[in-house]
Amino acid sequence: MVARDGCTRKIPRAVTSCAECFAWGETHAQGVCLACYNFSAPHFGHHVGDCGACGRRVPLKQGYCRLCWFQAREDRAIAAEDARSRVVLAPYLPRVRCQQLFFAGMTKRRGRPRTTPRRYGEKGRPHKPPPTPRVRPASTGTQLALVSAEDLPRSFAAVRFDLRSTPAPDNPWLAWALYLAHATAEARGWSPIARRAMQRTLVRLLANYDDGDLVKASEARAIASRFCVNVNNATDILDRMGILIEDRTPTFELWLEAKLEGLAPGIDAPVRDWVRVLSDGGPRSRARHPDTVRAYLRSVLPALRDWTTRYDHLREVTHDDVLAYLAPLQGSARDSTVTALRSLFTWARRNGVIFRNPATRIRLRKRAHRIWQSLTDADLADAVAAATTPQARLCVVLAAVHAARPGQIRALKLDDIRLGDRRLTIAGTTRPLDELTHRVLLDWLDHRRRRWPHTANPHLLISKETALHHGPVSATWILNLRRLRATLERLRIDRQLEEALASGGDPLRLATVFGISHTAAVRYAVNALRLLEDDHAATPSDPLRTRASAPENGGGEHSGSA
Numbered sequence: 027m028v029a030r031d032g033c034t035r036k037i038p039r040a041v042t043s044c045a046e047c048f049a050w051g052e053t054h055a056q057g058v059c060l061a062c063y064n065f066s067a068p069h070f071g072h073h074v075g076d077c078g079a080c081g082r083r084v085p086l087k088q089g090y091c092r093l094c095w096f097q098a099r100e101d102r103a104i105a106a107e108d109a110r111s112r113v114v115l116a117p118y119l120p121r122v123r124c125q126q127l128f129f130a131g132m133t134k135r136r137g138r139p140r141t142t143p144r145r146y147g148e149k150g151r152p153h154k155p156p157p158t159p160r161v162r163p164a165s166t167g168t169q170l171a172l173v174s175a176e177d178l179p180r181s182f183a184a185v186r187f188d189l190r191s192t193p194a195p196d197n198p199w200l201a202w203a204l205y206l207a208h209a210t211a212e213a214r215g216w217s218p219i220a221r222r223a224m225q226r227t228l229v230r231l232l233a234n235y236d237d238g239d240l241v242k243a244s245e246a247r248a249i250a251s252r253f254c255v256n257v258n259n260a261t262d263i264l265d266r267m268g269i270l271i272e273d274r275t276p277t278f279e280l281w282l283e284a285k286l287e288g289l290a291p292g293i294d295a296p297v298r299d300w301v302r303v304l305s306d307g308g309p310r311s312r313a314r315h316p317d318t319v320r321a322y323l324r325s326v327l328p329a330l331r332d333w334t335t336r337y338d339h340l341r342e343v344t345h346d347d348v349l350a351y352l353a354p355l356q357g358s359a360r361d362s363t364v365t366a367l368r369s370l371f372t373w374a375r376r377n378g379v380i381f382r383n384p385a386t387r388i389r390l391r392k393r394a395h396r397i398w399q400s401l402t403d404a405d406l407a408d409a410v411a412a413a414t415t416p417q418a419r420l421c422v423v424l425a426a427v428h429a430a431r432p433g434q435i436r437a438l439k440l441d442d443i444r445l446g447d448r449r450l451t452i453a454g455t456t457r458p459l460d461e462l463t464h465r466v467l468l469d470w471l472d473h474r475r476r477r478w479p480h481t482a483n484p485h486l487l488i489s490k491e492t493a494l495h496h497g498p499v500s501a502t503w504i505l506n507l508r509r510l511r512a513t514l515e516r517l518r519i520d521r522q523l524e525e526a527l528a529s530g531g532d533p534l535r536l537a538t539v540f541g542i543s544h545t546a547a548v549r550y551a552v553n554a555l556r557l558l559e560d561d562h563a564a565t566p567s568d569p570l571r572t573r574a575s576a577p578e579n580g581g582g583e584h585s586g587s588a
Contacts, residue, residue, distance in 0.1 A: 051130025292339030
């Protein structure tokens, strides 16, 4: 159950009598059964009042409570004499004088179970043949429209076809779209349910299509959402046909509009242009990663909101204003803010928005690298306990045993795993596959095969969204351990630190084992030497900590074997 604050909470339940319909069964915290809880939902328009039959003050529907509606249905089933009286319920509501009690959850109507299994092939309904190959229909000439397609709303309500019992409408554009959908489904391994849903969407969109018409992306999104179809897959087919108009506002623009709300016009306009140059690139600048763009804007927004209260334009900001804002900041927060302000004011000076750059002569402080401490056995145990799914356990093992970054875990493909000779390739570095990783990999591959048997996605980790195409999973899908001390990134750092402690701070060995740069290897070696000097080296006792090097090879390339 999702609470109003967005958090997922389990509503306490008890087995007792419902306070509204008196049904005996499982009740919610409000003391009512699930049916009465849904009956009193505000979006149904039901209000609290005195029931016209039993007189109780409870939520009503058209003047009667849910218990009286149920009793009226029971009375109709007994007293109905003709076909009309079997469907009309209103005459029986005022006649209710008593109620038959029942158990909660027993009034739900269920369809009759199938007596025979579905049969296909020679003895049952035959499989439908795949659509024949089609190409773009030849244009026969069209009548030019007086009004553009963007201004003409289209209605798809009258288009209703059931492809299971009737053939698709005779439309060459629809036949071409169905063939493209079939080819895409074969290439990406769509399930039969996804295929049928895409077919229904295309039939609804293109059954009455004429040569020269265009389909809006917003219309395609509305129809695809109705049939639970991935909108990007539907618009991709229409775009390949050349009949799609993109009328949706980009997500980036919506995000930018929300972030810059409330800024002065003289500050809002140049900052908006600067962010777009960062995102799209310019004549003399390359496009930045979306995460970098968000980080830059997130760093300068507090300063911009502070200056908006005093200034009307970005050119009014002085060098002293920048120093005053940076004075209370420390560490990485100050460094990121200085970098973002430098980028903003340099762009503004180059494009003539301001006269002088107020962020000049502000240097970044020398960054002191953090001395990491080894994770405790309790931290590792918490991370292992939080990994309750096959993909979560695989993420933990890849980070804790093979020091893989979350991005590298997402990028892993099936070709990177060689179960026969026990080898695993991460970010171009091949390493032995230990027994623990081998067992967790088999569990995940078995789950992947049973959950998505027809997918053509080459990545190792897939989700219900990425199973329909060839891309990796999103960064938010990876196991989230933010509330724990041992996050995936922290597990990766601890693994490399453990190898550095075992090797006595040898940077060449670290670079060879994990494929990291020499600078990062030296930094981990210095970290390990300081821990050894201070006598803070951890003693491995957890199964995950037994991933250290085997005695016969002294670690080296074969470190990570369980």
